[in-house]
Amino acid sequence: MGRYVLRRLLQMVPVFLGTTFLIYALVWAVPGDPFEGKCGERDCPASYVAAMRDKFNLDDPLLVQYGKYLLGLFQGDFGVTSSGLEVSGRIAAAFPVTVKLAVVALLIEAVIGITAGVVSGLRNRGFLDSLVLVSTLFLISIPVFVTGYVVQLVFGLQLGWISPTVNSPTFGNLIVPGFVLASLSMAYVARLSRASISENRRADYVRTALAKGQPTHRVVGVHLLRNSLIPVVTFLGTDLGAFLGGAIVTEGIFNVPGVGGLVFRSILTKDGAMVTGVVTVLVLVYLLMTLLVDLLYAVLDPRIRYD
Amino acid sequence: MSRARLVPAAVAVALVATACGAADTPAASNTDAAITIFNTEPENPLVPGNTTEAGGSRVLDPMFTGLVEYRAEDAQPVNAMAESIETTDSKVFTVKIKQGWLFHDGSPVTAKSFVDSWNWTAYGPNATQGASFFSQIDGFAAVHPKDPDGRDGPQEAPAPTAETLSGLEVVDDHTFKITLSEPFAVFPVTIGYEVFAPLPEAFFKDRLAFEKHPIGNGPFKYVSRTVGSDIKLTRNDDYKGTDKPKFKDLTLKVYQSRESAYADLVANNLDFLEELPPNALAGKQYETDLGERAVQRETLNMQTIAFPFYLKPYDNVELRRAISMSINRDEISKVIFEGTRKPADGWVHPLMKGYKPGQCGEYCEYNPEKAKAALAKSGYTGEIVLLSNTDGGHTEWAEAVANSIKNTLGVEARFAPSTSFGEFRQKVNAHEMTGMYRAGWIADYPSIENWLTPLYRTGSSSNDGGYSNPAFDAKLAEADKAASEEKAIELYLEAERILAEDLPMIPLWTQNTIAGRSDRLKVANLDPFRRLDLYTVEVA
Numbered sequence: 133m134g135r136y137v138l139r140r141l142l143q144m145v146p147v148f149l150g151t152t153f154l155i156y157a158l159v160w161a162v163p164g165d166p167f168e169g170k171c172g173e174r175d176c177p178a179s180y181v182a183a184m185r186d187k188f189n190l191d192d193p194l195l196v197q198y199g200k201y202l203l204g205l206f207q208g209d210f211g212v213t214s215s216g217l218e219v220s221g222r223i224a225a226a227f228p229v230t231v232k233l234a235v236v237a238l239l240i241e242a243v244i245g246i247t248a249g250v251v252s253g254l255r256n257r258g259f260l261d262s263l264v265l266v267s268t269l270f271l272i273s274i275p276v277f278v279t280g281y282v283v284q285l286v287f288g289l290q291l292g293w294i295s296p297t298v299n300s301p302t303f304g305n306l307i308v309p310g311f312v313l314a315s316l317s318m319a320y321v322a323r324l325s326r327a328s329i330s331e332n333r334r335a336d337y338v339r340t341a342l343a344k345g346q347p348t349h350r351v352v353g354v355h356l357l358r359n360s361l362i363p364v365v366t367f368l369g370t371d372l373g374a375f376l377g378g379a380i381v382t383e384g385i386f387n388v389p390g391v392g393g394l395v396f397r398s399i400l401t402k403d404g405a406m407v408t409g410v411v412t413v414l415v416l417v418y419l420l421m422t423l424l425v426d427l428l429y430a431v432l433d434p435r436i437r438y439d
Numbered sequence: 440m441s442r443a444r445l446v447p448a449a450v451a452v453a454l455v456a457t458a459c460g461a462a463d464t465p466a467a468s469n470t471d472a473a474i475t476i477f478n479t480e481p482e483n484p485l486v487p488g489n490t491t492e493a494g495g496s497r498v499l500d501p502m503f504t505g506l507v508e509y510r511a512e513d514a515q516p517v518n519a520m521a522e523s524i525e526t527t528d529s530k531v532f533t534v535k536i537k538q539g540w541l542f543h544d545g546s547p548v549t550a551k552s553f554v555d556s557w558n559w560t561a562y563g564p565n566a567t568q569g570a571s572f573f574s575q576i577d578g579f580a581a582v583h584p585k586d587p588d589g590r591d592g593p594q595e596a597p598a599p600t601a602e603t604l605s606g607l608e609v610v611d612d613h614t615f616k617i618t619l620s621e622p623f624a625v626f627p628v629t630i631g632y633e634v635f636a637p638l639p640e641a642f643f644k645d646r647l648a649f650e651k652h653p654i655g656n657g658p659f660k661y662v663s664r665t666v667g668s669d670i671k672l673t674r675n676d677d678y679k680g681t682d683k684p685k686f687k688d689l690t691l692k693v694y695q696s697r698e699s700a701y702a703d704l705v706a707n708n709l710d711f712l713e714e715l716p717p718n719a720l721a722g723k724q725y726e727t728d729l730g731e732r733a734v735q736r737e738t739l740n741m742q743t744i745a746f747p748f749y750l751k752p753y754d755n756v757e758l759r760r761a762i763s764m765s766i767n768r769d770e771i772s773k774v775i776f777e778g779t780r781k782p783a784d785g786w787v788h789p790l791m792k793g794y795k796p797g798q799c800g801e802y803c804e805y806n807p808e809k810a811k812a813a814l815a816k817s818g819y820t821g822e823i824v825l826l827s828n829t830d831g832g833h834t835e836w837a838e839a840v841a842n843s844i845k846n847t848l849g850v851e852a853r854f855a856p857s858t859s860f861g862e863f864r865q866k867v868n869a870h871e872m873t874g875m876y877r878a879g880w881i882a883d884y885p886s887i888e889n890w891l892t893p894l895y896r897t898g899s900s901s902n903d904g905g906y907s908n909p910a911f912d913a914k915l916a917e918a919d920k921a922a923s924e925e926k927a928i929e930l931y932l933e934a935e936r937i938l939a940e941d942l943p944m945i946p947l948w949t950q951n952t953i954a955g956r957s958d959r960l961k962v963a964n965l966d967p968f969r970r971l972d973l974y975t976v977e978v979a
Contacts, residue, residue: 176568177566177567177568177570177571178585178596179563179564179566179567179570179583179596180566180567180568180570182566182596183564183566184566214482214483215480215481215482215483215484216483216484216650217666221666222666222667225665225666225667226667284702285702288702288706289702289705289706289728292706295703295706295708296699296702296703296705296706296708297699297700297702297703297708299708383695384695384696384698384699385696385698385699385702386699387694387695387696387699387700387703388695389667389668389693389695393695394667397480397695401482402861
C-alpha cells in the first residue's frame with residue numbers, strides 16, 4: 133500500500149511539469165494583446181507596457197519564461213497579478229469558496245443520487261423506478277445554465293424565496309448554487325447506482341446472504357450497496373475534482389467569488405501568472421482526488437489489493 | 440474624483456414627488472444610510488495616476504478631489520480644489536488652490552501635493568498608465584523619453600534626463616505655475632481627470648502601504664477591501680468641498696457578471712447598476728422588471744465607422760460620401776436599439792460646450808438618390824466590407840448597416856466579424872484592416888477638442904486610419920493657441936467643418952445609457968461619464 137502511494141505520488145511529478153508547461157504556453161498563445169483594455173478605452177503608454185513586459189519576463193523566450201516561473205514556484209512564490217496582488221493571496225481567497233461549493237454540491241449529488249438509485253434499483257419497473265428514470269432524463273437533457281437561470285428567476289425574482297445571488301459564501305447560502313451545480317451529476321449518479329444495484333441484486337453473494345436469513349436492510353446496506361458503489365465512487369471522485377476546478381457558469385449566475393470566475397477573467401485579461409497559478413493548484417487537486425478514489429476501491433472491495 | 444452636486448432642483452423635487460406617491464410631505468432622506476453599487480475588480484493598484492480603467496476609477500473617483508470637477512448635469516468643468524486658474528497666453532497657467540483642505544490622514548493638501556503627484560505620474564520609469572496625460576506640460580520629453588521604435592520594438596526607451604517636469608513650479612503653499620510646451624487653450628478642462636489628483640506625503644514614503652490603504656482628499660475615505668468581493672468606503676465628514684454626499688457608507692461590490700448584478704438589482708439587493716446587461720435590454724425586458732427604477736441619460740460616447748486610408752478604395756472621398764448617405768441611421772437606431780441611440784450629425788458630441796448641430800450636413804443624412812450619384816462619381820463597383828468585433832453586441836447593427844448600404848447602393852456589402860476586442864484592436868493598430876471598420880470614442884475630458892485632435896490630427900494617438908489633412912491640422916493648431924476658450928471653440932468648429940468635406944469617419948449615433956436603481960434610492964442619477972452621480976443620491 134505504502135509503495136503504491138509513493139509510486140503514484142512520484143508519477144505526479146512529470147504530470148505536474150507537463151501540464152503547467154502546457155498551460156503556461158497556451159495562455160500566451162491566445163491571440164490578442166495582454167495590455168488591451170488594461171488602460172480603459174485607450175492604448176497603454178509605451179513605458180507602462182515596457183515595464184510590465186519586463187516584470188513578467190514577456191520578452192524572454194517561452195522556455196526561459198517558464199523556467200523563471202517554475203523557479204519562483206519552487207520557492208513558494210506564485211508571482212503577482214498585473215494589479216499588484218499576490219497570486220497566492222487570490223488563490224487562498226477564492227479556493228475555500230470553491231471547496232465549500234464543491235462539498236455542498238457533492239453532498240447533494242451523493243445523498244439524493246444514491247438514494248434515488250437504490251430505491252429505483254430495488255424496485256425494478258415499479259412506479260418509483262419510472263419516476264426516477266423520467267426525472268433523471270429530464271435533468272440530463274437541460275444544460276446547467278438553463279437550470280441556473282430558471283432557479284434564479286423563479287425562486288429568486290418571482291417568488292422571492294431566495295436571494296438571487298450569494299451575498300456571502302457560507303454553506304447555507306451555497307445550497308442553491310450547489311443544487312444547480314449538482315443537478316446534472318445527480319442524475320448520472322442515480323442512473324449509475326440504479327444499474328449497479330439491479331445487476332448485483334441477482335449476484336450469488338446477495339442470494340447467500342438472504343439464504344442465511346439476514347435482515348433485508350443489512351443485505352442491502354452492507355452487502356449490496358458496498359459492492360455496487362465502486363463505479364459511483366469513481367464518478368463522484370472525478371466529479372469533485374471537476375467541481376473544484378470551478379464552475380464558471382454557476383459561479384457567474386449566482387455571483388460566487390470562486391476559482392472558476394477567477395480563472396475565466398484571468399484568461400480574458402491574459403494574466404498568465406494567475407491562470408498558471410490557479411491551474412497548477414487544480415492539477416494537484418485533481419491528481420490527489422484520483423489517488424484518493426483508487427485507494428477507496430480497496431476499502432470498498434477487499435478483493436482489490438495494491439501490493 | 441468627485442463630481443459637483445448639480446442636478447437642477449426642479450428635477451430633484453419631481454423625482455422625490457413621484458417616488459413618494461400620495462404622501463403629502465416627502466420623508467427626509469436617511470443621511471446615515473449605506474448603499475451598495477456595482478463594480479468590477481480593479482485591474483491595477485489603487486493609485487490615481489495609474490488607474491484609467493473603470494473598476495479602479497469607480498473606487499478612486501469618490502476618494503479624490505482634483506483642481507476641477509465635471510458637473511454631472513452637463514459635464515462642464517467647475518473649480519473644486521482650485522480657487523482660480525488664470526492665464527493670459529494659454530501657455531502659462533497660475534493655479535491657486537483652496538486653503539484648509541486635508542487628506543484623510545490629516546496632512547494638508549498643498550500646491551506641492553499636486554506638483555509631486557504630477558511629477559511622479561509623468562516620470563517614465565514609474566511606468567504609469569496616466570503618464571501621457573501630462574505630455575503637454577513643458578519638459579515632458581525629458582522625464583518621459585519616447586521609445587525610439589514604438590512599444591513593440593526591441594529597443595528600450597532611453598533613460599530620462601530629468602526627474603521633474605520643468606513646466607511645474609511651486610510658488611507658495613497654495614499656488615503653483617504650469618507652463619505648457621505649446622499654448623493650449625482648453626488645458627484647464629483636461630485636468631478634471633483622475634490622474635491629475637493630488638497625492639499625500641504618505642504615498643511617497645511608502646507606496647505599497649498606500650496601495651493597500653489609499654489616502655485621498657475627497658468626500659469618501661477608504662475603509663477596507665476584500666479582494667474579489669468588495670471595497671468599502673465611508674463618508675469623510677471633514678470634507679471641505681460643496682459636494683457632500685447625503686448618505687454614509689458606500690460599498691462597491693465586485694460582480695462576476697453584469698447579469699448576476701442585474702438579478703440582484705431587480706431583487707433590490709443592489710442599489711445601483713450603471714449599465715444594464717444585454718439580456719435586460721433585449722425586448723425592453725427592463726421596463727417590466729424595473730418599471731420606474733430604470734434611469735436613462737445621454738452619455739459621452741459615439742459610435743462611428745472609420746476608414747483605412749492605407750487601403751483602396753476607401754481613400755476615395757466620393758465613395759465615403761456614398762456609404763455615409765446610404766446608411767439609414769434613424770431606422771437602425773429605432774429598430775435595433777429601440778431608441779437608445781440618437782443619430783449623430785457631426786463629429787463632436789452634442790453634450791459638449793460649443794456643440795453646433797448639423798456640422799456634417801447632408802453627408803450624414805440618409806439620401807438614396809445622392810448616395811447613388813456619389814457612388815457613380817467614385818467609379819467603384821466592387822464589394823464594401825465592414826469589420827467589427829462581435830463581443831460587445833455589435834453584430835446586429837453592423838449587419839443592419841451592411842444591409843442598408845447594400846440595398847441603397849446596389850453593390851455587394853457585407854459584415855466581416857472578428858471575435859475578440861483585443862484581437863480586433865491589435866489589427867487596427869497594425870494597419871491590417873481589410874475594409875472599413877467599427878470605431879467608437881468616449882471623451883477623456885469634456886472638451887470639443889477631445890473629439891477632434893486625438894482622432895483626426897495627422898499622426899495622433901487614436902488616428903488609426905491614417906487620415907491627414909494639412910488644412911485641418913493648421914486649423915487645430917490655431918485653435919489650440921487661441922487666447923480664450925470661446926475663441927478656441929469657434930476655431931475648433933471651423934476645423935470640424937473641414938472634416939465634413941473629407942468624411943474621414945462616418946458618425947453613426949450617440950448613446951443613451953440605461954441604468955437601474957433600487958427601491959431604496961429616492962434619487963439616483965447617471966452622470967455623462969456613465970457613472971452614478973454620488974452627490975445627488977438620496978436614500979429613503
